[in-house]
Every structure is written in C-alpha cells, then in structure tokens.
Amino acid sequence: MANIMISQDNGGSLLFYLPKKDLEERIVSLEFTGPEKWGGELQLANGQSYFIDPLERTPKLPMSFRARRLGGAED
Amino acid sequence: MATLSKEEAAALIQEVLEVYPEKAQKDRAKHLAVNDQEKTTKCVTSNRKSLPGVMTIRGCAYAGSKGVVWGPIKDMIHISHGPVGCGQYSRAGRRNYYVGHTGVDTFGDMNFTSDFQEKDIVFGGDKKLAKLINEIDGLFPLARGISVQSECPIGLIGDDIEAVSKKGAAELSKPIVPVRCEGFRGVSQSLGHHIANDAIRDWVFEREGGGTAFESSPYDVTIIGDYNIGGDAWSSRILLEEMGLRVIAQWSGDGTLAEMENTPKAKLNLLHCYRSMNYISRHMEEKYGIPWVEYNFFGPTKIAESLRAIAAFFDDHIKEGAERVIAKYQPLVDAVIAKYRPRLEGKRVMLYVGGLRPRHVIGSYEDLGMDVVGTGYEFGHNDDYDRTVPEMGNATLLYDDVTGFEFEEFVKRVKPDMIGSGVKEKYIFQKMGVPFRQMHSWDYSGPYHGYDGFAIFARDMDMTLNNPCWKNLTPPWLKPVEEEQRAIA
Numbered sequence: 001m002a003n004i005m006i007s008q009d010n011g012g013s014l015l016f017y018l019p020k021k022d023l024e025e026r027i028v029s030l031e032f033t034g035p036e037k038w039g040g041e042l043q044l045a046n047g048q049s050y051f052i053d054p055l056e057r058t059p060k061l062p063m064s065f066r067a068r069r070l071g072g073a074e075d
Numbered sequence: 076m077a078t079l080s081k082e083e084a085a086a087l088i089q090e091v092l093e094v095y096p097e098k099a100q101k102d103r104a105k106h107l108a109v110n111d112q113e114k115t116t117k118c119v120t121s122n123r124k125s126l127p128g129v130m131t132i133r134g135c136a137y138a139g140s141k142g143v144v145w146g147p148i149k150d151m152i153h154i155s156h157g158p159v160g161c162g163q164y165s166r167a168g169r170r171n172y173y174v175g176h177t178g179v180d181t182f183g184d185m186n187f188t189s190d191f192q193e194k195d196i197v198f199g200g201d202k203k204l205a206k207l208i209n210e211i212d213g214l215f216p217l218a219r220g221i222s223v224q225s226e227c228p229i230g231l232i233g234d235d236i237e238a239v240s241k242k243g244a245a246e247l248s249k250p251i252v253p254v255r256c257e258g259f260r261g262v263s264q265s266l267g268h269h270i271a272n273d274a275i276r277d278w279v280f281e282r283e284g285g286g287t288a289f290e291s292s293p294y295d296v297t298i299i300g301d302y303n304i305g306g307d308a309w310s311s312r313i314l315l316e317e318m319g320l321r322v323i324a325q326w327s328g329d330g331t332l333a334e335m336e337n338t339p340k341a342k343l344n345l346l347h348c349y350r351s352m353n354y355i356s357r358h359m360e361e362k363y364g365i366p367w368v369e370y371n372f373f374g375p376t377k378i379a380e381s382l383r384a385i386a387a388f389f390d391d392h393i394k395e396g397a398e399r400v401i402a403k404y405q406p407l408v409d410a411v412i413a414k415y416r417p418r419l420e421g422k423r424v425m426l427y428v429g430g431l432r433p434r435h436v437i438g439s440y441e442d443l444g445m446d447v448v449g450t451g452y453e454f455g456h457n458d459d460y461d462r463t464v465p466e467m468g469n470a471t472l473l474y475d476d477v478t479g480f481e482f483e484e485f486v487k488r489v490k491p492d493m494i495g496s497g498v499k500e501k502y503i504f505q506k507m508g509v510p511f512r513q514m515h516s517w518d519y520s521g522p523y524h525g526y527d528g529f530a531i532f533a534r535d536m537d538m539t540l541n542n543p544c545w546k547n548l549t550p551p552w553l554k555p556v557e558e559e560q561r562a563i564a
C-alpha cells in the first residue's frame with residue numbers, strides 16, 4: 001500500500017502523484033467515475049496500474065488515498 | 076558547426092557510451108536521449124542512483140534541505156548538525172540575498188554547527204544539541220526559531236533530535252524544527268527538498284500558535300520556490316505588486332518564519348521552482364484548498380505568458396494590471412533586444428543545471444535569438460522531463476545526471492557557443508575555450524528573473540560570449556595553423 005494523491009490538471013484530466021517515488025503521471029482510465037461510486041482500478045500513462053477503494057461519491061480533488069499496486073510494467 | 080540531425084545526435088550518444096563497460100553502458104543509455112516532441116513515451120530515465128565510478132555533479136539531501144529550502148529563511152538559525160565541513164564548505168555559496176542585520180535579526184550567511192567530534196559519535200550528540208539550542212537563544216535572542224539540519228552521522232548513530240527539539244521548543248517557546256535530511260538519504264539533493272517540505276508541513280504549519288494575527292486580502296499570493304539568488308525574488312515581486320497583487324510570502328529567498336506561517340492564508344501559490352517545492356504546494360492545495368500555478372519569469376515571452384496565466388485566477392482589475400505591466404516594460408524589452416540580439420543571434424547554448432533552470436531559462440535565450448541545443452538536470456524527475464520535452468527543439472540532446480566524461484564529449488562534438496552549468500564544470504570548459512556562465516548562482520551576477528533581470532541576463536550573456544579573451548586562448552605561434560584549419564572546415 002502506498003500513499004498517493006490524485007488531482008486534476010487545468011484541462012480536467014486526472015493526475016496521479018506518488019510522493020514516495022516522486023512519480024507524477026496522467027491517469028488514462030479510472031474504473032468508477034461517479035457520481036455514486038468513484039475509484040477502483042486506475043491505469044497510468046506509463047502502463048502501471050493501482051487500485052484505490054471506491055468511494056461513495058465523487059471526491060473534491062486533490063485528495064490523498066491509500067493505493068495498492070496492481071502489476072504492470074516495471075520501471 | 077552545423078546543427079546535428081536526429082540520427083547524428085543518436086549516433087553521438089552511442090559513440091560516447093562506447094567507452095563504458097557493458098553494464099554501465101546499459102545504465103547510462105537510459106539517461107541520454109535525443110529530444111523528440113512527437114514521441115509520447117518516456118525517453119529519459121531520471122532520479123536514479125548515480126553510477127559508481129563516473130563523475131556526477133549531484134549534491135546530497137542535506138544540501139537540498141539546508142542549502143536550498145531552509146537555509147534562506149533568514150530569521151531562523153539553521154544548525155548544521157554533525158561535523159563542521161558540510162555547513163562550512165557550502166556556507167553562503169548560493170547567494171540568497173536578504174535584508175536585515177546579519178547576526179542580530181537575520182542569519183542568512185552565517186554558519187552554525189554542532190561540530191561533531193569523535194566523542195559525540197561514540198556517546199551521542201543529543202546533549203550537545205540541547206546545549207547548543209540554549210546557547211543560540213542566549214547569544215541571538217532575536218532568532219525566531221531554529222532548525223536542526225541533520226548531516227550523515229546523525230542518522231547513523233541514531234540520535235533522537237526530535238525529542239531534543241520538542242523539549243527545547245517548549246523551553247524557549249520558539250519553533251525548533253528537526254529535519255531528517257541526512258546526506259545519504261535518496262539519490263541526490265532532490266529528496267532533501269522533499270524532506271524539508273515535509274518538515275515545514277509537520278513542524279511549521281501544524282505548530283500551535285503559529286500564523287495568527289494576519290488579515291488576508293482577496294489578492295494575496297505567495298512566491299514559492301524562488302531563492303532570491305542575486306535578488307531574483309525581488310525582481311519578480313515588483314511585477315506582481317505592480318499588477319495589483321499582494322505578495323504575502325517569499326519561499327524561501329529573503330523569507331521569514333512568519334511568512335511561511337501565513338502562507339496557508341494565500342489565495343494562490345505561485346510556484347517557480349517546481350522541483351523543490353511542489354510537495355508543499357500540493358499539500359496546501361489538498362489541506363487548505365489553495366490552488367497553485369507554475370510560472371516562469373525568465374525572458375519577456377515567458378514573463379508575459381506567466382503574468383496572464385496568474386491574472387486569469389483573479390478579477391478584471393488584476394487582468395488589466397497584468398496588461399499594464401507588460402505594456403510598461405515593453406520599451407525596456409525592446410531596447411534590450413535591439414541592443415543584444417544582433418550580437419547573440421543564432422548562438423548555440425548547452426545547459427546542465429538543476430531544479431527548474433534546464434527548462435525555464437530556454438525562453439530567455441530564445442528571446443535573444445539563441446538556441447538551446449542540449450539540456451539536462453542534475454536531479455530532475457520524470458515530471459521535469461515531461462515539462463522539458465515541449466520546450467526543446469527536435470534533435471537536441473537531453474542528458475540526465477550527466478557524467479563529466481559525457482558532458483565533455485558532447486561539448487567537443489556539438490561545439491556550442493556557450494555553456495551554462497555549475498562551478499565544477501566552469502573551469503574545464505573555459506580551458507577548452509568555450510565561453511561559460513555559471514548558472515546556479517548566476518556567476519556572481521543577477522537577478523535574472525523578471526524584466527529587470529532579463530536586461531542583466533542579456534548583458535551577461537553578451538559579456539561572456541563576445542569577450543575578446545576567447546580569441547587569445549591560442550598562443551600566437553599556433554595561430555596561423557588554427558586559422559588554416561578554420562578555412563578548411
């Protein structure tokens with residue numbers, strides 16, 4: 001499990017930030033995008049994917065989450 | 076020499092790599108690339124441990140925290156906790172300007188150290204630190220707070236600086252901030268920035284009784300990640316103030332503890348050095364809902380773009396202010412460009428710096444008609460390179476954590492008209508006959524930010540590049556041969 005932060009850039013697309021590794025990446029897909037359920041599996045532009053426990057509403061970004069790494073390309 | 080084509084640049088990288096043993100070759104290959112704006116995949120690997128056996132130009136986490144982030148906070152005393160050398164050899168080297176009476180209410184270019192001896196390593200240095208804190212309070216009662224910047228041994232011998240700091244803070248009722256920035260943490264100074272940011276978050280923002288008695292206004296902004304090198308933050312600040320904003324904090328050049336404490340009350344955080352202070356900006360965005368925007372005050376094109384981008388967060392009053400500022404300085408810009416562009420047009424520059432400069436200063440050079448043909452970061456990360464690729468022309472070189480050997484070889488082949496890098500590279504290249512500017516502390520010049528800074532930047536570049544000394548590097552008895560060669564080439 002790692003602490004991550006999800007925020008939104010000016011264009012409205014989601015950004016993923018992993019402070020521990022100082023990794024900033026675009027999120028290319030998110031499993032649930034609300035309004036009742038938000039989160040789940042997320043796919044990064046670099047091929048990695050993470051999982052965050054889905055929330056019951058769309059969160060106010062930026063927000064920190066606990067995320068689990070789901071395989072994917074090793075860097 | 077003519078500009079390299081994409082293939083030539085790639086071949087050059089291959090050629091340079093050839094001297095390494097196989098494993099090193101594989102490792103270094105990931106850090107070097109030819110810029111290609113269309114390519115969407117990652118081209119440069121960064122923020123990795125430097126290769127043993129090569130000459131790297133990086134610093135340590137202590138340098139990132141004490142030297143960069145904390146050091147310039149002028150009304151606090153920063154103890155270099157550990158042996159004397161780390162602090163003494165880096166003392167005042169960054170030229171973070173500030174106003175105040177040094178040794179009375181400001182302490183910017185002084186060096187405070189616990190001067191560890193063998194017995195401190197054996198028996199621990201916590202007692203010494205406690206004593207030091209009391210001594211500082213007696214000698215410098217106007218210091219607003221103290222930070223404890225750990226050097227390598229502190230982490231190795233397991234001292235509990237947090238406990239000492241807490242106790243001392245309670246006794247003196249001043250903030251005492253322990254920073255775990257031992258030099259061995261991370262692969263470069265970059266982790267030191269991060270650790271320092273986290274220390275501000277935990278020990279400054281979270282401190283009870285900090286940051287009260289402050290009336291905010293709708294136009295409050297902060298300058299984050301400007302270290303006031305040669306006065307950079309000052310020449311940036313006046314532009315923001317002229318457009319109607321109120322700058323309530325400077326992080327950290329010419330900054331104070333109170334300014335840091337008040338920052339969570341800002342309306343917008345303006346982030347210049349993304350690398351060293353994005354962490355705290357993100358934190359403030361999440362915790363206090365303060366948006367942040369990256370800006371670039373190098374060169375008129377980028378300044379105008381940035382002023383407009385900043386103004387877009389505010390009402391028409393500020394938007395008009397931005398236009399007014401841009402218009403006001405236009406004659407100055409025109410005069411600078413008219414004077415220097417003809418002298419610098421078409422000259423090619425290679426950069427190798429840290430933080431924000433490998434991409435931020437490109438605009439300044441382009442405004443003077445110069446081309447940046449190679450750039451790289453000492454301690455950049457992925458996101459820095461993502462931001463750099465669109466700024467650089469195609470077929471230019473990108474090099475991460477470049478080694479002394481690679482840099483020299485690149486220069487020999489690319490033959491830039493000028494190099495901008497650090498003091499360790501300066502004399503090598505000057506002896507090779509290449510005009511050089513030290514772009515960390517502006518070669519004892521500056522400021523380079525803002526419109527006023529641009530005028531100085533242009534003058535400095537001209538002064539360096541067109542200096543008559545470069546013609547005299549060849550001794551007279553070798554001259555004619557050299558000229559013949561030039562005729563052939």
Ligand code: SF4
Nearest residue numbers: 135137161226227258
């Ligand atoms: S690596 Fe350690 S010993 Fe060297 S300067 Fe940094 S803190 Fe000091």
